[in-house]
Amino acid sequence: MxxxxxxxxxxxxxxxxxxxxxCDHCYVYEHADQSWQVxxxxxxxxxxxxxxxxxxxxxxxxxxxxVHIVLxxxxxxxxxxxxxxxxxxxxxxxxxxxxxxxxxxxxNGVLLDDAFLDVFAEHRVLVGIxxxxxxxxxxxxxxxxxxxxxxxxxxxxxxxxxxxxxLYAGLLCTMDxxxxxxxxxxxxxxxxxxxxxxxxxxxxxxxxxxxxxxTAYADWLIRIFDAWIEEGARxxxxxxxxxxxxxxxxxxxxESLGLEPAxxxxxxxxxxYEQADSLKVxxxxxxxxxxxxxxxxxxxxxxxxxxxxxxxxxxxxxDTCRACPVVESCxxxxxxxxxxTGSAFANPSVYSADLLKLITHVRHRxxxxxxxxxxxxxxxxxxxxGGDDDMQHLLAGQRTLRRGLLAGVHTHHSAxxxxxxxxxxxxxxxxxxxxxxxxxxxxxxxxxxxxxxxxPGYLANIxxxxxxxxxxxxxxxxQDVDGVFHLxxxxxxxxxxxxxxxxxxxxxxxxxxxxxxxxWHPVRKLRANGFEVILEDTDPHRHCHGHxxxxxxxEEEAGAWQRAFADAWSLIESDHPHYAAGLxxxxxxxxxLTPPPVGGDASSxxxxxxxxxxxxxxKDAATLALLLMHEFQHVKLGAxxxxxxxxxxxxxxxxxxxxxxxxxxxEGLLQGTYAHLAVSDFWRVRRSTVAGQSDxxxxxxxxxxxxxxxxxxxxxxxxxLGLRFLAGMRRSAEPWLxxxxxxxxxxxxxxxxxxxxxxxxxx
Amino acid sequence: MTQFNVASNVTDLRDIPLSLVPASDVDRILxxxxxxxxxxxxxxxxxxxxxx
Ligand code: SF4
Numbered sequence: 001m002x003x004x005x006x007x008x009x010x011x012x013x014x015x016x017x018x019x020x021x022x023c024d025h026c027y028v029y030e031h032a033d034q035s036w037q038v039x040x041x042x043x044x045x046x047x048x049x050x051x052x053x054x055x056x057x058x059x060x061x062x063x064x065x066x067v068h069i070v071l072x073x074x075x076x077x078x079x080x081x082x083x084x085x086x087x088x089x090x091x092x093x094x095x096x097x098x099x100x101x102x103x104x105x106x107x108n109g110v111l112l113d114d115a116f117l118d119v120f121a122e123h124r125v126l127v128g129i130x131x132x133x134x135x136x137x138x139x140x141x142x143x144x145x146x147x148x149x150x151x152x153x154x155x156x157x158x159x160x161x162x163x164x165x166x167l168y169a170g171l172l173c174t175m176d177x178x179x180x181x182x183x184x185x186x187x188x189x190x191x192x193x194x195x196x197x198x199x200x201x202x203x204x205x206x207x208x209x210x211x212x213x214x215t216a217y218a219d220w221l222i223r224i225f226d227a228w229i230e231e232g233a234r235x236x237x238x239x240x241x242x243x244x245x246x247x248x249x250x251x252x253x254x255e256s257l258g259l260e261p262a263x264x265x266x267x268x269x270x271x272x273y274e275q276a277d278s279l280k281v282x283x284x285x286x287x288x289x290x291x292x293x294x295x296x297x298x299x300x301x302x303x304x305x306x307x308x309x310x311x312x313x314x315x316x317x318x319d320t321c322r323a324c325p326v327v328e329s330c331x332x333x334x335x336x337x338x339x340x341t342g343s344a345f346a347n348p349s350v351y352s353a354d355l356l357k358l359i360t361h362v363r364h365r366x367x368x369x370x371x372x373x374x375x376x377x378x379x380x381x382x383x384x385x386g387g388d389d390d391m392q393h394l395l396a397g398q399r400t401l402r403r404g405l406l407a408g409v410h411t412h413h414s415a416x417x418x419x420x421x422x423x424x425x426x427x428x429x430x431x432x433x434x435x436x437x438x439x440x441x442x443x444x445x446x447x448x449x450x451x452x453x454x455x456p457g458y459l460a461n462i463x464x465x466x467x468x469x470x471x472x473x474x475x476x477x478x479q480d481v482d483g484v485f486h487l488x489x490x491x492x493x494x495x496x497x498x499x500x501x502x503x504x505x506x507x508x509x510x511x512x513x514x515x516x517x518x519x520w521h522p523v524r525k526l527r528a529n530g531f532e533v534i535l536e537d538t539d540p541h542r543h544c545h546g547h548x549x550x551x552x553x554x555e556e557e558a559g560a561w562q563r564a565f566a567d568a569w570s571l572i573e574s575d576h577p578h579y580a581a582g583l584x585x586x587x588x589x590x591x592x593l594t595p596p597p598v599g600g601d602a603s604s605x606x607x608x609x610x611x612x613x614x615x616x617x618x619k620d621a622a623t624l625a626l627l628l629m630h631e632f633q634h635v636k637l638g639a640x641x642x643x644x645x646x647x648x649x650x651x652x653x654x655x656x657x658x659x660x661x662x663x664x665x666x667e668g669l670l671q672g673t674y675a676h677l678a679v680s681d682f683w684r685v686r687r688s689t690v691a692g693q694s695d696x697x698x699x700x701x702x703x704x705x706x707x708x709x710x711x712x713x714x715x716x717x718x719x720x721l722g723l724r725f726l727a728g729m730r731r732s733a734e735p736w737l738x739x740x741x742x743x744x745x746x747x748x749x750x751x752x753x754x755x756x757x758x759x760x761x762x763x
Numbered sequence: 764m765t766q767f768n769v770a771s772n773v774t775d776l777r778d779i780p781l782s783l784v785p786a787s788d789v790d791r792i793l794x795x796x797x798x799x800x801x802x803x804x805x806x807x808x809x810x811x812x813x814x815x
Contacts, residue, residue, distance in 0.1 A: 232781070233782045241783075250786075368775065375767055403779070404791075405792060405797070407784035407789050423781050
């Protein structure tokens with residue numbers, strides 16, 4: 001038999017049908033279905049063998065690459081170590097060769113000890129523990145039959161798991177609105193779980209939950225959600241993550257929310273297949289299928305009407321749910337919670353008012369706007385300039401890009417330790433994290449990692465730098481990149497052979513644990529008239545400029561940079577205030593390049609390194625000013641292109657560029673034209689101080705820039721916004737063509753232009 | 764009516780905790796600034812979560 005049904009991917013295997021606690025909210029014993037009374041206490045080896053065989057058969061038939069099996073009860077640990085070991089071995093033996101088997105056990109924890117954990121480790125089984133929060137919350141329901149508290153024993157079990165973190169799946173907390181939500185949440189967080197599940201108590205319209213107010217459950221969860229978001233969502237909470245995911249069209253992570261077809265089946269201790277366990281709350285016999293592992297395969301179970309009913313997505317919901325604005329996230333809630341005598345499951349959830357309020361709150365809280373560039377900013381930039389406000393828009397976009405790229409890198413295994421520290425700091429010390437992530441070469445590093453190069457482990461260095469800035473004591477292993485342990489925005493330790501990579505951060509001071517005398521090169525700053533930028537000669541990711549970067553500068557070389565920078569900045573501020581404002585707003589870093597061996601100047605900007613320019617220290621401050629202005633044009637335009645499209649990215653045409661020996665793609669021509677807008681302007685103003693050569697340069701570059709603007713215009717590859725940008729450039733450049741320039745300078749410029757065109761071989 | 768802003772398709776992630784940056788946004792950013800990068804895989808997780 002084949003489809004039309006969704007194959008099962010989740011199996012709950014009941015290995016023991018009794019429990020050593022007597023929780024009064026338990027759906028197995030305290031609700032309508034009482035079938036546990038007639039089932040064997042413990043699953044037999046024969047039933048396990050049949051179950052494993054049926055699952056294996058199902059996996060093969062449907063080509064499933066991954067299945068999840070949860071060993072459950074009652075209390076599964078009552079089955080004992082030896083039997084559990086046999087069950088796990090049987091499941092792994094039958095399934096490991098066929099698919100990826102995610103095997104877990106859900107326990108109340110009271111019997112858990114290291115001997116059990118050894119067995120789970122041997123069979124690679126993750127352990128989830130039920131705990132309802134702090135002691136008061138937990139003891140409200142989770143007690144032994146004689147009324148004793150289970151709290152101490154459960155906490156002891158969790159502590160054991162914390163020491164064997166690779167076995168720790170998470171904590172499952174059944175809500176009670178009588179408990180203090182934040183006390184519950186904090187108590188759970190303190191146990192450092194890899195994940196928290198909050199579960200609504202099982203209830204139906206026939207047996208509604210205790211409800212002091214109409215939306216008591218939503219209000220309880222909203223208190224936790226707000227704290228969770230404010231604290232940076234440090235611990236994954238499946239319910240909240242599912243609402244966020246489904247709100248943007250992704251799949252849910254839990255059966256209790258969303259529209260995904262149910263793909264779960266329960267196997268009882270006697271081998272009976274049952275539908276979702278939660279149906280036990282509806283009526284006696286509700287979960288029953290009448291089918292059994294010995295006589296029936298899983299396709300037969302999948303075709304059972306009760307199972308099919310839970311696979312119909314939107315079509316399977318009542319009219320109220322179908323018309324509901326949050327139905328993609330809610331999905332009508334858990335199937336069992338919809339039950340009412342008479343209409344059966346054709347109802348909204350008994351928690352409908354709570355779900356609607358919670359999901360709406362989450363959506364509003366996380367409504368995610370997109371970046372936008374005001375037209376005024378586009379116009380100011382198109383003219384060639386852009387002030388501080390305009391730079392703030394570009395900086396905002398860049399911050400988003402870095403955060404997004406970082407989130408892409410963190411999935412690399414070697415980034416785990418850094419990610420852990422960084423997300424913690426991000427929750428509590430955001431300004432320190434932002435200050436480090438704003439360093440231009442963080443994005444360059446992330447881009448390398450995401451394209452197959454780079455060292456994802458360097459995330460630890462980024463996190464360490466943020467910890468230092470935040471004044472948070474920590475200890476973390478740094479990544480050596482190109483022979484240095486670099487801390488972005490701070491400097492670098494030389495990583496001589498045998499240097500201990502463990503960094504200790506204490507009281508805002510930091511040392512390498514095993515090499516306290518490691519050579520440290522702090523970043524230096526260039527300062528001028530209240531403006532300061534990093535003179536970056538330690539970051540191993542700065543070698544991305546297509547030119548040879550200088551090594552660590554001597555004090556003398558750094559001094560020469562400082563003097564030239566002060567003079568250049570003074571010139572920019574006095575002669576080119578329109579450019580100074582943007583530079584002051586967003587230039588953060590200057591990378592020294594090695595002077596070209598053949599003489600002349602070298603400078604560059606790199607697309608991923610927003611805020612940085614690389615320059616070989618030129619012979620005079622005026623040239624440094626020119627190079628800073630030129631390269632910063634690339635920085636600004638690159639940031640605009642990161643956000644919006646000015647041209648058709650599919651366009652493959654190549655164009656003559658008067659400043660290059662080779663033909664350039666459209667973006668290259670646009671970048672060059674925009675940079676030479678500033679170059680023309682520089683020489684235009686410079687003529688009043690130094691005539692002669694400045695006249696020639698102005699005549700040359702205004703003509704080249706104007707010609708290139710026309711080439712761009714005729715490319716037919718600019719978007720409407722690109723045309724608008726180009727019009728802004730033209731508005732700046734056009735009047736310059738009418739400015740008087742001595743005849744000899746025009747002739748000299750024409751000759752230079754002709755020589756370049758001839759050398760490039762262009763028509 | 765005058766339009767004052769040019770909208771990008773880049774979600775503003777500045778106030779989203781790093782740990783909650785959606786995979787779909789990472790993919791969109793990669794598509795914009797690093798089209799050569801492979802899309803980041805998202806991990807699937809077991810959905811069953813009944814308490815004992
Ligand atoms: S909120 Fe209520 S009406 Fe809306 S989908 Fe959920 S249960 Fe149905």
